[in-house]
Amino acid sequence: MSLFNFKKPSVKGGFRHGIHPPENKGLSETSKIEVVKGYETVTLPLLQHVGAPAKQIVEPKQEVKFGQMVAAGEAFISASIHSPVAGVVKNNRNVTMVNGRRIPAVVIKSEGEQVDPGLLWAEMIADDWALDRIPSYDPQQISKIIRDSGIVGLGGAAFPAHVKIAPNDKKPINTLLINGCECEPYLTSDYRLMIEAPHAIVAGAIIAAHALSAGQTIICIEDNKPEAIRELTQAGQGTSIKIAALKTKYPQGGEKQLIKSALGLEVPLGGLPGDIGVTVSNTGTMAAIAMALLKGRALTHRVLSVSGKGINSPKNLFIPIGISIGEIIRYCGGLREDACRIVAGGPMMGFAFSDLTTPVIKGNTGIIVLSKEEISEGRETSCIRCGKCVDACPMNLVPTRLAMASRYNNPDIALKYHINACFECGCCAYVCPAKINLVQLIRSGKRLVANQQALNKR
Amino acid sequence: MPEIINSIDSTEKTGPVIHVTTSPHILEKGAGTRRTMLDVIIALIPVMAASVYLFRSYAVKQIVICTLSCLSAEVIFIRMRGKSITINDFSAAVTGIILALSLPPSMPWFVGVIAGFAAIGLGKIIYGGLGMNIFNPAMVGRAFVIIAFTGILGADAYSNLSGVADAVSGATPLTALKYSGIHTALSNMFWGNIPGSLGETSVIASVIGGLYLIYRKAASLEIPACIIATIAIIAGLVDLSCGHSGIFFYHHLFGGATMFGAFFIATDPVTSPLTFKGKLCFAVGVGFLTMIMRMYSGYPESFMFAILLMNAVTPLINRWFIPTPFGGK
Numbered sequence: 001m002s003l004f005n006f007k008k009p010s011v012k013g014g015f016r017h018g019i020h021p022p023e024n025k026g027l028s029e030t031s032k033i034e035v036v037k038g039y040e041t042v043t044l045p046l047l048q049h050v051g052a053p054a055k056q057i058v059e060p061k062q063e064v065k066f067g068q069m070v071a072a073g074e075a076f077i078s079a080s081i082h083s084p085v086a087g088v089v090k091n092n093r094n095v096t097m098v099n100g101r102r103i104p105a106v107v108i109k110s111e112g113e114q115v116d117p118g119l120l121w122a123e124m125i126a127d128d129w130a131l132d133r134i135p136s137y138d139p140q141q142i143s144k145i146i147r148d149s150g151i152v153g154l155g156g157a158a159f160p161a162h163v164k165i166a167p168n169d170k171k172p173i174n175t176l177l178i179n180g181c182e183c184e185p186y187l188t189s190d191y192r193l194m195i196e197a198p199h200a201i202v203a204g205a206i207i208a209a210h211a212l213s214a215g216q217t218i219i220c221i222e223d224n225k226p227e228a229i230r231e232l233t234q235a236g237q238g239t240s241i242k243i244a245a246l247k248t249k250y251p252q253g254g255e256k257q258l259i260k261s262a263l264g265l266e267v268p269l270g271g272l273p274g275d276i277g278v279t280v281s282n283t284g285t286m287a288a289i290a291m292a293l294l295k296g297r298a299l300t301h302r303v304l305s306v307s308g309k310g311i312n313s314p315k316n317l318f319i320p321i322g323i324s325i326g327e328i329i330r331y332c333g334g335l336r337e338d339a340c341r342i343v344a345g346g347p348m349m350g351f352a353f354s355d356l357t358t359p360v361i362k363g364n365t366g367i368i369v370l371s372k373e374e375i376s377e378g379r380e381t382s383c384i385r386c387g388k389c390v391d392a393c394p395m396n397l398v399p400t401r402l403a404m405a406s407r408y409n410n411p412d413i414a415l416k417y418h419i420n421a422c423f424e425c426g427c428c429a430y431v432c433p434a435k436i437n438l439v440q441l442i443r444s445g446k447r448l449v450a451n452q453q454a455l456n457k458r
Numbered sequence: 459m460p461e462i463i464n465s466i467d468s469t470e471k472t473g474p475v476i477h478v479t480t481s482p483h484i485l486e487k488g489a490g491t492r493r494t495m496l497d498v499i500i501a502l503i504p505v506m507a508a509s510v511y512l513f514r515s516y517a518v519k520q521i522v523i524c525t526l527s528c529l530s531a532e533v534i535f536i537r538m539r540g541k542s543i544t545i546n547d548f549s550a551a552v553t554g555i556i557l558a559l560s561l562p563p564s565m566p567w568f569v570g571v572i573a574g575f576a577a578i579g580l581g582k583i584i585y586g587g588l589g590m591n592i593f594n595p596a597m598v599g600r601a602f603v604i605i606a607f608t609g610i611l612g613a614d615a616y617s618n619l620s621g622v623a624d625a626v627s628g629a630t631p632l633t634a635l636k637y638s639g640i641h642t643a644l645s646n647m648f649w650g651n652i653p654g655s656l657g658e659t660s661v662i663a664s665v666i667g668g669l670y671l672i673y674r675k676a677a678s679l680e681i682p683a684c685i686i687a688t689i690a691i692i693a694g695l696v697d698l699s700c701g702h703s704g705i706f707f708y709h710h711l712f713g714g715a716t717m718f719g720a721f722f723i724a725t726d727p728v729t730s731p732l733t734f735k736g737k738l739c740f741a742v743g744v745g746f747l748t749m750i751m752r753m754y755s756g757y758p759e760s761f762m763f764a765i766l767l768m769n770a771v772t773p774l775i776n777r778w779f780i781p782t783p784f785g786g787k
Contacts, residue, residue, distance in 0.1 A: 015784070021484060185484065256785060269786040310474070339474035347483040354476045368483075375477075376485040381547065382589030384491055386727040387678065395784045398732055401776075421783040426482030433489045434589075440480040 015257040018249045018394045019427045021185050021348070023224065024374075028307040028314040029188045033196055035118045035318045036331060042322030044070060044081050045095055045105040048361035049158040051077030056106055062089045066115040067298050070106050073150065079160045079362075080150040084117075084300035084320030085110035098344040098351040098358055105359065108322070121318050123295050124287060125196050129203035130294055131239070134210055139167040142211040142293065149292035150299045150362075155179055155190070155253070155282030156345055158363030161289065164279050165208045174277040176214040177262055178205050178286055180221040180228060181246065181253030184346025187366045189305040190283050192316040194221070194228035197287055198235035204286030205241055207293050212279060217241045219283070220262050224248040250348060251425045255280045257394050269421055304360060306332045310339030310369035319360060325367055326356030338371040347374075348426040378435040389428035389438060395421050399428035403438045406445025411452040414445045422446070491588075495548035497676040498722075501667040502555050505718065508663035509559060509656040512626050516563035516619060517656050521555060523567050527574025528554030528599075535583040549588050553577050556596040556722055559657025560715065560762070561603070562615035563626075569603050569610060576602035593769045594729045597762050604762070616653040628653045631713040632758040641705055647712040655759075658718040668721025677725035680737040685720040686711070688745025696753070710752065715761035720744075723761070729769040736772075736779035743768045 047053040054071035058064055064083045071081040087110040095105045147162035178201070182190040194201060201219070209217040219236070221229050223245045233243050246252055246261050256267045258280060265276050273280055284303060291297040302321060307314040312333025319328065325344070329335060343350040344358075347368055360367075389399035398417055405413035419442060428438040509517040532550035536543055545551075557577050558570065577599025585591040604611050619627040628634070630653050631642035646652050650660025657664070671677040693710035700706070710716065715723070724730060724744055731740045744764045751760030 019486075021486075260784075266785045269783055271785070335474050337474060339476070341477050341479070341483055343481075343483050347481075349481050350483065351481070352478045352483060354478050370483055375483055376487060378485070378490065381491050381544075382587065384494070384549075384589045384727050385730075385732055386494065387732045388489075388675070390732050390781075396781050397783055398781065400732070417780055418783045418786070421786070424481070430482050430484065431486050431489065433491050433494055435485065435490070437480065439482065443480070 014247055014249075015252075015260040015394055016396065017392055017427070018251060018257070019392050019430055020248075021250055021430060023248075024185045024307070025188050025191070025224075027186065027309070028305050028316055029191055031192075031315050033121070033192050033303055033316045033318050035121045036320070036323070036328070037117060039085075039110065039320060039323050039327060041090075041107060041109050042084055042320055043093070043095055043105045043107050043324065043359040044083070044322045045097060045103040045359065045361060046071050046081065047101075047103045048081065048321075048363065049073075049079040049152040049160055051075060051079070051160055053103070054078055054081050056092070058089045058106065060089050060091050063087070063111075064089060064108060067300055069150070069298070070108070073147070073160065077160055077163055079152045080148065081106070082150050082298040082300050083108050084322060086114055087111040095358060096353075096355050097361070098353040100351075117301060117318065117320065120297065120301055123297065124200050124291060127199040127235070129199055129290060131203060131206060133294070134203075134207055137207070137210065137293070139211045139213065142207060143167070145293055146289055149288070149297070151285065151288045151292060152299070152362050153282055154284035154288060154302060154362065154365070156349070156363050156365050158361070161281065161285055164281060165211050165289065167211060167213060168274065171274045172277060173212040173274065173279045174215045175263060175279075176205065176209050176212055176217045177258060177278060177280045178217065178219040178283055179253055179255075179258055179280055180219055180225075180232070180283040181258060182225075183222060183248075183250045183253040184348055184350075184365075185250075186307045186368050187305050187346050188307065189303045189316055189365055191225055191228055192305070193287060193303050194225070194283055195231050198231040200287040200290045201232065201283050202235045202239060202241055203294060204288070204290035206239060207289050208279075208281060208286060209240075214279070218244050218262055220244045220246050220258055222246055222248040222252055250427065251394055254394060254423065254425060269418070299362060302360075302362065302364070304328070304364055305366040306369075307366060308369040308371065309374055310336050310341075310371040312336055321362055322359045324357050324359055328360065328367060329356065329369070335369060336371065338373070339369050340372045341370045341375055343368040343370065348430070349424065380436050381434045383434050383436060386433060388431045388433060392427040392431045394425060394427060395423065397422055399438045399442065400436070402445055403436060403441035406441045406448055409448065411445070411449045414449050419445050419449055491549070492547050494676045495552050497671065497674040498552045499548060499555065501671040501674075501676070502552075502559070502722065504663040504666045505559060505657045505660070505722070506555065508650050508660035512650055512659060513563045513619070513656060519567070520561065520563065520565065520570055520656060521558040523570035524558035524561070524574050525551055525554030527571040528557065528578050531575045531578035532583075535579055536587070539583065539587075541587070544588065547588065550578060553582070553595045553599075556657075557599050559718065560596060560600050560655050560723070562611060562655050564615050564619055565611060569607055572606070573599040573603040589728055591728055592773070593766055594723060594726050597723060597765050597769075600762055601766060626651055626653050626659070630654045630759065631709055632752065635705070635709050635713075636758050642709065642713065644708050644712070647708070652713075654713075655715065657722075658715045661712045661717045664717040664721050668717070671721060671725065677721065677727075678737055680734060681724050681730060681741045682720040684738050684741030685724055685745045686716065688742050689716055689749055692746065692749040710749065714752070714759050716748070719761040719765065723765055729772060731772050731775045731779065733776070733779050733781050735781070736775045739775050739779065740768050740772060743771070
């Protein structure tokens with residue numbers, strides 16, 4: 001494709017390009033994780049993960065116990081869903097997810113005696129993990145327990161964890177990377193979890209490494225989180241787990257970028273980390289795996305940060321999955337007068353939404369309420385081809401070309417410029433001086449390419 | 459869900475208004491096309507100051523005329539197209555200033571007006587306005603008048619100046635070297651008290667302004683560095699092989715529009731390639747064509763034509779140098 005085949009020098013061990021947005025983690029990074037109690041109803045959408053929807057296995061008016069499975073992930077790429085409360089199943093309702101999809105959801109009203117979520121949290125932050133029991137587990141059995149516990153990637157992608165954390169003879173895994181970068185601005189849920197429950201993360205990492213028979217396990221943390229690095233180093237003493245401090249840069253937590261930074265390896269274009277013997281999983285997922293295996297708890301609760309200048313009191317919370325986002329906002333003192341946008345996830349890749357009855361799902365890392373001063377809106381002007389997007393793109397693409405190909409309905413050019421390599425991190429749109437919404441255009445460009453390919457096949 | 463928002467925010471009936479858009483939800487502060495253009499104007503201040511110091515009223519008059527004509531051309535043509543006025547993005551002002559600085563000081567006022575209208579009209583608006591043009595607008599304007607008014611703007615245009623130091627009135631160093639074999643002192647080229655177009659004479663002013671541009675990321679380092687290196691290599695080789703003992707080398711490196719053009723004209727983002735390798739290719743082309751034309755054509759000051767030719771192939775360069783994505787082979 002190119003005439004001359006030489007490469008720009010890259011920092012050893014780091015990925016190229018990327019950006020440094022203001023971190024804004026100070027709003028919530030010092031607040032200890034609070035356990036949220038006293039909720040009445042939880043709404044559990046049947047599709048909270050990547051893959052096929054789970055199949056509901058409870059009937060309306062049926063009583064369910066705490067931690068009981070209410071929907072089973074029957075397909076291989078799917079995840080079961082468990083009730084975070086004891087109570088009675090109500091009629092199903094359709095909910096609008098933060099990404100705009102309408103999904104049927106199981107509604108459970110809490111009734112009767114409840115298991116105190118504080119107890120669950122106490123189990124999580126304890127340091128009495130029976131690490132010596134781990135070698136006796138069969139790798140297949142670990143994968144099955146993870147599957148039965150409904151664990152998905154808790155870093156945002158919500159990919160079913162049993163698919164990744166399973167022995168694979170065809171593509172053996174030699175390195176397990178635990179992603180503790182949390183490179184999105186504002187979010188502090190992984191950071192607080194690393195500080196408050198480092199032993200759970202280490203235990204989960206040992207379990208996952210055993211399931212994969214991975215030779216090395218590295219927990220990767222950005223160097224703006226020295227306290228997390230210290231806590232995990234302490235918790236990991238006497239185990240084979242290594243801790244790596246990586247440069248603070250967005251998107252350091254992107255799977256491919258993380259592998260490049262930590263190991264110097266590149267995942268082939270269109271491939272998966274497994275192709276080069278690497279598995280990447282998030283710190284919260286590790287803690288959930290440890291809870292499932294060593295304490296017999298299914299995934300019913302998670303840590304979530306609530307931050308931004310548009311919320312009265314930013315916090316880090318331990319919440320039941322299925323609680324409505326409105327309840328969480330109320331718990332954090334409500335919206336401020338200048339609140340302007342509510343985002344599920346981080347501000348770079350998260351989804352803005354307006355329906356506060358939307359439940360929190362497994363993959364929610366945070367709720368960010370941005371005020372008017374934090375979002376910057378500008379009228380779009382012409383692209384002057386300054387190339388800032390090219391210099392920011394961590395995938396080494398030409399975003400302006402992709403966006404214009406999409407705007408002018410040209411799927412051929414979009415394909416030629418590798419549109420499907422884009423993972424929508426938002427670096428290009430962040431730096432664009434013409435305020436062109438490059439990410440949105442590229443997203444619709446991908447659709448355009450897919451439609452074109454479907455047409456060609458026919 | 460307005461009633462929920464109101465119940466959460468108990469302040470008044472006028473609760474917060476929640477917007478929904480796609481990610482990313484934060485954008486870089488202080489960046490914008492207008493800011494980039496303003497940076498170019500700031501970077502041009504040393505060059506303008508040097509030209510005013512050297513050419514006095516000629517410089518002031520010409521900068522004002524060209525800038526005003528570009529701005530009015532922009533207003534008129536944009537209004538004719540029925541679009542909203544865009545002069546507050548400063549791009550037309552930048553074109554006007556660069557145009558003024560690239561033309562000889564003795565030029566009559568009406569030539570400046572024509573050049574400004576040609577630059578904006580034929581160089582920019584005809585393609586659809588800012589960002590759509592193929593050729594550098596200022597160079598289109600310059601080429602138009604250089605060819606249309608060959609008599610006024612020929613080599614003599616540099617000689618008939620009154621009221622300025624004699625040092626800046628006469629044949630330009632490259633013309634003098636090519637046709638008369640006269641040498642110009644290196645220090646004069648460095649400070650700028652030599653004949654030439656308004657902005658091109660002072661090497662030091664162009665370099666200071668250019669470095670500011672690069673520091674502000676309004677221009678990429680690759681293009682000027684690579685143009686200067688190409689010209690230096692070609693001029694150096696010719697110098698060595700013909701035994702000019704360095705005279706030829708420094709005349710071509712510091713004389714003519716080399717420095718001003720490399721930092722301010724070739725770096726125009728709209729008309730230069732997007733990617734790193736593409737920029738290198740573009741810059742080598744500009745340097746090479748400049749030297750070829752300086753040596754073999756009737757225009758000793760041929761930087762402008764080199765830029766216009768390379769502008770024409772920029773879309774092709776962009777197509778040649780599609781970067782390999784991360785993880786690709």
